[in-house]
Amino acid sequence: MNIGIDIDGVITHEKKGKENIWLRSLNNYFEENIKRKKDVYDFSEAYDLPLEDLREFLNNKIHEIYSNVEIAPNAKNIMDQLKNDGHTIYLITARHKKFRPLTIKWLAQHNVNYDYLYHDHNKAELAVDKNIKVFIEDNQANSKNILNKNIPVILVNKYHNQDIQDSDLLYRVDNWNDIEEIIDEIITDIKS
Numbered sequence: 001m002n003i004g005i006d007i008d009g010v011i012t013h014e015k016k017g018k019e020n021i022w023l024r025s026l027n028n029y030f031e032e033n034i035k036r037k038k039d040v041y042d043f044s045e046a047y048d049l050p051l052e053d054l055r056e057f058l059n060n061k062i063h064e065i066y067s068n069v070e071i072a073p074n075a076k077n078i079m080d081q082l083k084n085d086g087h088t089i090y091l092i093t094a095r096h097k098k099f100r101p102l103t104i105k106w107l108a109q110h111n112v113n114y115d116y117l118y119h120d121h122n123k124a125e126l127a128v129d130k131n132i133k134v135f136i137e138d139n140q141a142n143s144k145n146i147l148n149k150n151i152p153v154i155l156v157n158k159y160h161n162q163d164i165q166d167s168d169l170l171y172r173v174d175n176w177n178d179i180e181e182i183i184d185e186i187i188t189d190i191k192s
């Protein structure tokens, strides 16, 4: 079975609250105590930062953040199991293609086993194209689009993805142990 998996916030360990890697980095960079003002995905809106400042921050820091981020606990082991069970893993990220070498290197450093790596903003279309049967994602807009294609979504809970309608195809999880449990159920359902 083909399984789609997002990278940022799913395989990477972004952490929560004050420990969130993006917030920590923002605070270090601007030497300020920036707080989240809105529970939305867009950084500029969430942290009430001028776009120009945000752009400068990302230009200077995103490479370092992508390179140094930890892997989410158990992500590797559970992906290994999925591979061992014969599934095909499609990593599908909205990261810009210029980060592809860095991303491949990071995945290798963390011994992540996968079959394909795609850089694409239009994840729902790609999921249909690649016959993906379940998608593990944390982005709300992507998840809505994928659900609209009748593809089950395992949604990793974040402050920015709480505004999405319940559906039989939507499975909320907090971590990879939850993912392991739920994906087994979904796979069994699809097979039967």
Ligand SMILES: [Mg+2]
Pocket (backbone or CB within 6 Å): 006, 007, 008, 009, 010, 137, 138, 139
């Ligand atoms: Mg993500």
